Amino acid sequence: MTKPPMTTTTTSTSPQPASGGEFDLIRRHFVRPHTWGAHVVDGPGDDCALLAHTPNTLLAVSTDLLVAGRHFFTNTDPTRLGHKSLAVNLSDLAAMGATPRSFTLSLALPALDDDWLAQFSNGLFALAAKQRCSLVGGDTTRGPLTIGITVMGEVPAQQALKRSGAQVGDVVFVSGALGEAAWALDVLNDKPVACGIREQSTPQQWQQALDRLEQPSPRNELGLAVIGIATSAIDVSDGLAGDLLHILNASGAGASINVDALPCASALSTAPADYRRQCCAAGGDDYELLMTAPPDNIALMHKAALSCGVAITPIGRIHAEAGLVWTDAFGRNLTTTFQAFDHFLPHL
Amino acid sequence: MTKPPMTTTTTSTSPQPASGGEFDLIRRHFVRPHTWGAHVVDGPGDDCALLAHTPNTLLAVSTDLLVAGRHFFTNTDPTRLGHKSLAVNLSDLAAMGATPRSFTLSLALPALDDDWLAQFSNGLFALAAKQRCSLVGGDTTRGPLTIGITVMGEVPAQQALKRSGAQVGDVVFVSGALGEAAWALDVLNDKPVACGIREQSTPQQWQQALDRLEQPSPRNELGLAVIGIATSAIDVSDGLAGDLLHILNASGAGASINVDALPCASALSTAPADYRRQCCAAGGDDYELLMTAPPDNIALMHKAALSCGVAITPIGRIHAEAGLVWTDAFGRNLTTTFQAFDHFLPHL
Numbered sequence: 001m002t003k004p005p006m007t008t009t010t011t012s013t014s015p016q017p018a019s020g021g022e023f024d025l026i027r028r029h030f031v032r033p034h035t036w037g038a039h040v041v042d043g044p045g046d047d048c049a050l051l052a053h054t055p056n057t058l059l060a061v062s063t064d065l066l067v068a069g070r071h072f073f074t075n076t077d078p079t080r081l082g083h084k085s086l087a088v089n090l091s092d093l094a095a096m097g098a099t100p101r102s103f104t105l106s107l108a109l110p111a112l113d114d115d116w117l118a119q120f121s122n123g124l125f126a127l128a129a130k131q132r133c134s135l136v137g138g139d140t141t142r143g144p145l146t147i148g149i150t151v152m153g154e155v156p157a158q159q160a161l162k163r164s165g166a167q168v169g170d171v172v173f174v175s176g177a178l179g180e181a182a183w184a185l186d187v188l189n190d191k192p193v194a195c196g197i198r199e200q201s202t203p204q205q206w207q208q209a210l211d212r213l214e215q216p217s218p219r220n221e222l223g224l225a226v227i228g229i230a231t232s233a234i235d236v237s238d239g240l241a242g243d244l245l246h247i248l249n250a251s252g253a254g255a256s257i258n259v260d261a262l263p264c265a266s267a268l269s270t271a272p273a274d275y276r277r278q279c280c281a282a283g284g285d286d287y288e289l290l291m292t293a294p295p296d297n298i299a300l301m302h303k304a305a306l307s308c309g310v311a312i313t314p315i316g317r318i319h320a321e322a323g324l325v326w327t328d329a330f331g332r333n334l335t336t337t338f339q340a341f342d343h344f345l346p347h348l
Numbered sequence: 349m350t351k352p353p354m355t356t357t358t359t360s361t362s363p364q365p366a367s368g369g370e371f372d373l374i375r376r377h378f379v380r381p382h383t384w385g386a387h388v389v390d391g392p393g394d395d396c397a398l399l400a401h402t403p404n405t406l407l408a409v410s411t412d413l414l415v416a417g418r419h420f421f422t423n424t425d426p427t428r429l430g431h432k433s434l435a436v437n438l439s440d441l442a443a444m445g446a447t448p449r450s451f452t453l454s455l456a457l458p459a460l461d462d463d464w465l466a467q468f469s470n471g472l473f474a475l476a477a478k479q480r481c482s483l484v485g486g487d488t489t490r491g492p493l494t495i496g497i498t499v500m501g502e503v504p505a506q507q508a509l510k511r512s513g514a515q516v517g518d519v520v521f522v523s524g525a526l527g528e529a530a531w532a533l534d535v536l537n538d539k540p541v542a543c544g545i546r547e548q549s550t551p552q553q554w555q556q557a558l559d560r561l562e563q564p565s566p567r568n569e570l571g572l573a574v575i576g577i578a579t580s581a582i583d584v585s586d587g588l589a590g591d592l593l594h595i596l597n598a599s600g601a602g603a604s605i606n607v608d609a610l611p612c613a614s615a616l617s618t619a620p621a622d623y624r625r626q627c628c629a630a631g632g633d634d635y636e637l638l639m640t641a642p643p644d645n646i647a648l649m650h651k652a653a654l655s656c657g658v659a660i661t662p663i664g665r666i667h668a669e670a671g672l673v674w675t676d677a678f679g680r681n682l683t684t685t686f687q688a689f690d691h692f693l694p695h696l
Contacts, residue, residue: 025460029469035482039449049484065454067491101387106413106496112373121377134383136397143415148454150498
């Protein structure tokens with residue numbers, strides 16, 4: 001999920017989320033050894049669960065919880081918040097190659113505010129209409145502003161894009177551009193480096209970054225287009241470094257990634273290299289797709305992306321040795337690693 | 349959903365939730381005129397949405413959000429809270445006659461507390477195992493303690509128990525006993541009448557009431573057993589009066605209910621009549637099933653209930669005129685009405 005307004009991602013010498021963090025917590029308490037019945041094709045551990053559905057499709061299900069002051073500023077424009085609440089869930093469907101079908105909405109609200117609700121629902125339904133994803137149920141209650149969405153989609157049986165499919169030799173691709181959302185968040189949090197870059201940027205560059213943070217575009221068309229071409233996929237929500245590790249761990253492989261090949265927003269192109277790399281490699285909130293595909297499919301990958309009007313960039317390769325190796329534009333190994341956002345680790 | 353610890357349900361002269369309340373809010377902002385695609389068989393407005401699924405079944409989906417200090421006391425035993433979080437969702441499946449299959453869990457936690465999580469997950473999984481309902485995905489984040497569950501089940505096509513199926517002449521049934529959860533909540537909130545009753549009750553009676561509040565038993569077996577026999581069903585979560593109105597409004601009918609026929613926990617049998625009626629008719633949090641069935645099916649209803657080890661009680665009849673008429677044991681019409689819990693109306 002998205003990164004909280006009051007924290008920032010830090011670099012770390014640890015390539016894995018530390019013990020005691022969010023992922024360890026999930027594993028320890030909520031991953032149990034079995035499920036009941038044959039209807040669960042894949043349980044926790046991917047962008048979506050996959051459940052038996054129609055004769056030719058699986059049901060992909062994902063859920064995300066957005067908490068005010070944690071995932072978004074309390075004064076965020078409600079229309080944009082409505083959009084983003086659904087977008088981050090649709091992004092999980094995109095990462096599985098699933099077609100959005102329906103969603104449920106749970107809302108805890110401090111009070112009834114007709115204007116706020118009108119704007120929130122307008123933003124929500126505008127994206128729902130665009131993706132033909134129907135609101136089918138929900139729950140409202142009084143409480144600290146919290147938005148819970150569970151989204152459901154359909155994916156052809158046997159063709160879901162799973163995290164576990166990456167093969168040694170595969171090329172790693174990422175869609176669109178990275179880093180803008182992280183930069184915008186840093187500006188809103190008054191981080192000096194980020195504010196300095198804003199002073200150098202054009203109003204259009206700043207507005208685009210703010211749009212990326214507050215109104216991201218899930219890559220659902222791309223996820224569908226690379227079915228049968230890509231071997232694995234995940235959406236970039238917690239930062240590319242951490243999200244790629246999920247693919248590597250699930251696939252039992254490693255990767256070498258050129259940090260300077262990461263597609264970077266133009267406003268960040270003149271930023272200090274360290275800051276630019278940090279935003280692109282670990283910034284989170286990008287909702288781009290990170291994908292792997294065999295070299296023979298490179299042309300097909302680009303053709304699929306072109307058909308969706310989205311650029312994709314090759315950024316590295318999958319190799320057999322476990323772990324994520326970062327290189328620079330000159331092929332030199334970097335000692336710095338980048339850490340994914342973890343809701344339960346301390347942050348600066 | 350459940351009733352908040354810090355409020356109590358009040359009587360009212362209005363038989364409908366007032367404008368500006370929770371249901372009106374949902375209608376105004378979140379019920380849009382259309383859905384996309386043929387996969388949504390029934391959208392918002394029942395205990396579950398019904399989606400196209402396998403050739404012979406529909407997918408029933410429901411979601412509930414539980415907020416600390418609102419739906420449960422912050423110091424509630426975590427094992428019981430884990431149980432209840434799933435139970436209130438399973439109860440929605442029961443009300444549709446759907447077999448539980450899987451659920452997602454979203455958790456906002458103020459901090460990582462290993463003990464708390466171990467207990468919470470144990471309570472959750474104990475009920476999940478009993479109902480063979482698999483946890484398939486989730487999301488954890490830091491935030492005010494909030495639990496969001498979306499549950500999915502399967503129901504035979506054309507046989508879901510909907511709110512809209514009640515027919516004029518049908519008998520209204522309710523399962524189990526009512527009022528204990530409301531009484532227990534009032535005791536925990538130090539309401540004098542409730543505390544007086546506790547002083548007269550046995551430790552077993554009090555423990556049973558506390559169990560009902562904190563660890564309710566969803567009536568999933570009963571929901572399945574009355575498929576094809578009952579014409580409509582809803583679970584009693586916000587109070588029988590309000591929940592029955594959902595059936596009446598959806599079915600375009602009215603009902604006459606004998607308030608003194610409501611099955612009442614033994615501890616409340618000697619309570620002041622007004623308080624007993626209030627707890628049973630509007631107390632909420634009971635998670636019993638309210639059902640309608642034609643007179644010809646009375647014997648079948650009792651047989652179905654017997655097969656599940658649950659009592660059911662006939663409490664009134666469906667009639668053509670809109671509205672809910674309360675009578676007493678002597679058949680006299682009451683002027684008092686009972687109001688369902690509404691999260692956004694002021695409460696004492």
